[in-house]
Amino acid sequence: MSQKQEEENPAEETGEEKQEKEGLLPERAEEAKLKAKYPSLGQKPGGSDFLMKRLQKGQKYFDSGDYNMAKAKMKNKQLPSAGPDKNLVTGDHIPTPQDLPQRKSSLVTSKLAG
Amino acid sequence: GRVKEMNTYAWPTVFGGAGGESERTRADIISTVEFNYSGDLLATGDKGGRVVIFQREQENKSRPHSRGEYNVYSTFQSHEPEFDYLKSLEIEEKINKIRWLPQQNAAHFLLSTNDKTIKLWKISERDKRAEGYNLKDEDGRLRDPFRITALRVPILKPMDLMVEASPRRIFANAHTYHINSISVNSDHETYLSADDLRINLWHLEITDRSFNIVDIKPANMEELTEVITAAEFHPHQCNVFVYSSSKGTIRLCDMRSSALCDRHSKFFEEPEDPSSRSFFSEIISSISDVKFSHSGRYMMTRDYLSVKVWDLNMESRPVETHQVHEYLRSKLCSLYENDCIFDKFECCWNGSDSAIMTGSYNNFFRMFDRDTRRDVTLEASRESSKPRASLKPRKVCTGGKRKKDEISVDSLDFNKKILHTAWHPADNVIAVAATNNLYIFQDKIN
Numbered sequence: 001m002s003q004k005q006e007e008e009n010p011a012e013e014t015g016e017e018k019q020e021k022e023g024l025l026p027e028r029a030e031e032a033k034l035k036a037k038y039p040s041l042g043q044k045p046g047g048s049d050f051l052m053k054r055l056q057k058g059q060k061y062f063d064s065g066d067y068n069m070a071k072a073k074m075k076n077k078q079l080p081s082a083g084p085d086k087n088l089v090t091g092d093h094i095p096t097p098q099d100l101p102q103r104k105s106s107l108v109t110s111k112l113a114g
Numbered sequence: 115g116r117v118k119e120m121n122t123y124a125w126p127t128v129f130g131g132a133g134g135e136s137e138r139t140r141a142d143i144i145s146t147v148e149f150n151y152s153g154d155l156l157a158t159g160d161k162g163g164r165v166v167i168f169q170r171e172q173e174n175k176s177r178p179h180s181r182g183e184y185n186v187y188s189t190f191q192s193h194e195p196e197f198d199y200l201k202s203l204e205i206e207e208k209i210n211k212i213r214w215l216p217q218q219n220a221a222h223f224l225l226s227t228n229d230k231t232i233k234l235w236k237i238s239e240r241d242k243r244a245e246g247y248n249l250k251d252e253d254g255r256l257r258d259p260f261r262i263t264a265l266r267v268p269i270l271k272p273m274d275l276m277v278e279a280s281p282r283r284i285f286a287n288a289h290t291y292h293i294n295s296i297s298v299n300s301d302h303e304t305y306l307s308a309d310d311l312r313i314n315l316w317h318l319e320i321t322d323r324s325f326n327i328v329d330i331k332p333a334n335m336e337e338l339t340e341v342i343t344a345a346e347f348h349p350h351q352c353n354v355f356v357y358s359s360s361k362g363t364i365r366l367c368d369m370r371s372s373a374l375c376d377r378h379s380k381f382f383e384e385p386e387d388p389s390s391r392s393f394f395s396e397i398i399s400s401i402s403d404v405k406f407s408h409s410g411r412y413m414m415t416r417d418y419l420s421v422k423v424w425d426l427n428m429e430s431r432p433v434e435t436h437q438v439h440e441y442l443r444s445k446l447c448s449l450y451e452n453d454c455i456f457d458k459f460e461c462c463w464n465g466s467d468s469a470i471m472t473g474s475y476n477n478f479f480r481m482f483d484r485d486t487r488r489d490v491t492l493e494a495s496r497e498s499s500k501p502r503a504s505l506k507p508r509k510v511c512t513g514g515k516r517k518k519d520e521i522s523v524d525s526l527d528f529n530k531k532i533l534h535t536a537w538h539p540a541d542n543v544i545a546v547a548a549t550n551n552l553y554i555f556q557d558k559i560n
Binding site for chain 2: 052063
């Protein structure tokens with residue numbers, strides 16, 4: 001069932017690993033690569049960051065209540081703008097009326113039906 | 115099923131536009147594929163909330179090349195985009211799952227669901243219409259009653275077949291989180307719907323009430339450690355269902371033992387070697403699909419890299435593990451960065467439970483013969499689907515010298531995902547959804 005793996009990346013651990021652990025080395029090497037790119041990545045492996053993101057999936061739209069609350073909170077500062085990437089919604093950024101994505105129409109016959 | 119059968123899939127019928135990924139065609143992405151109980155009907159749901167149903171042609175001797183081909187039978191808009199005003203969130207119209215009801219009369223019924231609402235659709239044929247009404251003309255204009263001098267009995271005349279779909283029940287407002295599964299019970303009266311944290315039991319006739327049977331929401335959401343990823347009723351025992359989790363576990367519940375099934379009857383988990391644990395371990399162990407075998411004796415789970423078959427009588431570990439694309443283990447870093455590591459692949463059994471099928475990337479899909487322990491990789495693409503030629507097995511080269519006809523891991527197209535496949539309940543006919551195209555392959559041997 002487990003296949004002999006061709007090693008893509010030379011292991012960071014030295015070759016004390018036995019034959020049966022060969023399949024695990026790529027995963028650990030990948031983990032090291034990821035941590036090198038994103039050192040601030042959470043200590044908790046996998047964990048609840050993904051779960052919370054999953055539970056909240058869905059396009060957030062402009063909400064006048066949120067917008068006015070945010071404006072009131074930052075009455076002295078400028079409201080954070082959308083920036084070059086209009087689809088990125090992070091932190092306190094509340095979508096403004098200007099950067100609403102165009103709502104597509106889906107009331108068209110499926111191409112599968114010819 | 116023998117190896118020979120697996121290698122001789124041919125006769126593709128391909129539905130869908132040839133266009134690539136673009137804003138216009140995003141709604142065309144197929145999100146679910148399901149045969150009905152007889153296999154004569156095949157339903158697909160897409161991101162745009164539409165359902166398309168295909169019907170198998172009756173084989174007849176005068177057209178031997180028709181070979182039971184599938185043609186479009188009906189199409190309708192099942193769900194439309196909605197808006198949750200309280201949270202300012204859009205509710206996608208994407209059809210997450212379709213499940214057929216067993217046929218009880220001339221009409222066909224199916225359940226289709228998006229993230230929040232399940233609908234029961236009736237699909238019926240009309241091939242006659244009445245003519246000779248007394249009070250109105252053939253074009254529908256009302257006749258002047260004073261000019262009617264004789265009564266006639268309307269007669270039924272044949273007309274061109276019309277297939278109508280109408281929503282018979284709407285099961286709404288029962289899920290706070292996103293529905294990932296629906297499953298019709300073997301009692302043919304009830305069904306379950308599962309979201310990330312809860313599972314509800316419905317009666318097909320009752321839309322204003324559902325019964326919560328599983329609730330894993332913690333009192334404090336900060337303590338959330340796992341979510342429900344899939345759920346299914348046992349094919350024969352109407353009191354038994356299973357649900358899988360994002361931690362790679364499966365719980366089997368018995369509705370006879372208690373009303374609220376938070377405590378499982380059986381708990382299936384493969385022991386993990388703690389020394390092999392990495393950042394990715396939990397993510398790739400998350401089960402994206404769980405399916406009972408037709409026999410009801412086994413169940414199959416799909417995680418990111420493998421398909422596992424479990425004997426319901428053994429909770430300690432699976433009885434079979436099939437590697438789908440183990441070569442991706444050394445690509446997990448980039449697969450995490452491009453979110454592919456979160457792709458949810460489904461899996462399915464053939465009619466006799468002797469073979470299983472699941473999708474992969476680059477429009478590849480994999481079949482495993484459980485008896486002979488052989489497996490094959492096939493491709494669903496227009497280039498490789500010539501009408502009479504068998505599908506050629508594909509091979510991914512994992513390193514070193516690449517042979518002719520092999521494709522290297524780095525050349526795989528991760529945007530071409532096959533997440534949804536279906537197998538005819540009795541025959542060797544398979545349906546494979548490749549983004550916005552549907553491929554139906556038949557076994558050449560027939």
